[in-house]
Amino acid sequence: MLACSLYxxxxxxxxxxxxxxxxxxxxxxxxxxxxxxxxxxSYDDYIAYYRLQRRTIKVYPYAxxxxxxxxxxxxxxxxxxxxxxxxxxxxxxERYLEGEFKDELKKLTRSEGRILIKLIYxxxxxxxxxxxxxxxNGWRAFIYQTTAKMFDINLKTAYNPTEVEEDALIEYxxxxxxxxxxxxxxxxxxx
Numbered sequence: 001m002l003a004c005s006l007y008x009x010x011x012x013x014x015x016x017x018x019x020x021x022x023x024x025x026x027x028x029x030x031x032x033x034x035x036x037x038x039x040x041x042s043y044d045d046y047i048a049y050y051r052l053q054r055r056t057i058k059v060y061p062y063a064x065x066x067x068x069x070x071x072x073x074x075x076x077x078x079x080x081x082x083x084x085x086x087x088x089x090x091x092x093x094e095r096y097l098e099g100e101f102k103d104e105l106k107k108l109t110r111s112e113g114r115i116l117i118k119l120i121y122x123x124x125x126x127x128x129x130x131x132x133x134x135x136x137n138g139w140r141a142f143i144y145q146t147t148a149k150m151f152d153i154n155l156k157t158a159y160n161p162t163e164v165e166e167d168a169l170i171e172y173x174x175x176x177x178x179x180x181x182x183x184x185x186x187x188x189x190x191x
Contacts, residue, residue, distance in 0.1 A: 033179035035172065052166065053173045055112045056119070057182060060174065062105070063119030064186040069097065070124055070131070090135050113153050118167060121159040123186055129155035 040046040073093060080086045108116065117128050124131065132155070133141035145155045161171040177183040 033175065035176055035179065038169075038172065049169060051111075052115075052169055055109075055115050056170050056173045057177055059108065059112050059116040060119055060177075060183055062101075062116055063123045066120050067123035067186055069093075073135070094136070110151055110153060113148075113151065114157070115170065117153060117155060117157050118159040118170065121157070127156050127158055 038049065040049065073090070077086050077089065080089060120126075120128050120131070126134070129141050129145055132144055141155070148155050159167055159170075161167040174183065174185075178185045
């Protein structure tokens with residue numbers, strides 16, 4: 001590489017590389033994420049993956065929002081001294097969130113609900129059952145778990161992409177969506 005400085009109209013050095021004139025000795029490149037391609041055993045597996053992909057992209061913003069709200073809630077609860085005031089505040093926030101998202105969450109299918117439960121675990125580091133138990137009480141968590149079981153959903157479901165194939169496909173979908181700019185990654189583990 002030959003570097004020479006010409007100070008006519010230019011006030012920075014010019015680099016000549018293989019007949020090209022550059023103002024920087026390097027070229028800025030964007031980050032590239034390389035993901036392996038998925039091999040499907042059958043056409044049905046292919047269709048199932050694309051359904052899972054569509055559902056994951058649909059519910060991820062809700063999980064991300066839940067993680068953000070949980071972080072804010074925990075920060076505010078840390079500033080409240082009395083236990084009774086904390087309970088009152090949590091009930092108030094629950095009523096507000098229920099009013100804001102009730103109609104949208106009712107429209108989710110069972111499969112989307114299962115994925116949402118896993119993504120909430122991914123984003124917060126806690127199962128939905130543990131969050132309810134921590135923020136409300138064990139009885140409320142039991143009632144919600146029983147109701148969810150009627151719809152074939154388990155609030156105690158954890159997210160484990162290293163051992164569960166569906167979770168691995170969800171993680172692949174998210175990484176692909178982040179790389180393509182379809183979704184923006186959230187701060188993980190906002191305990």
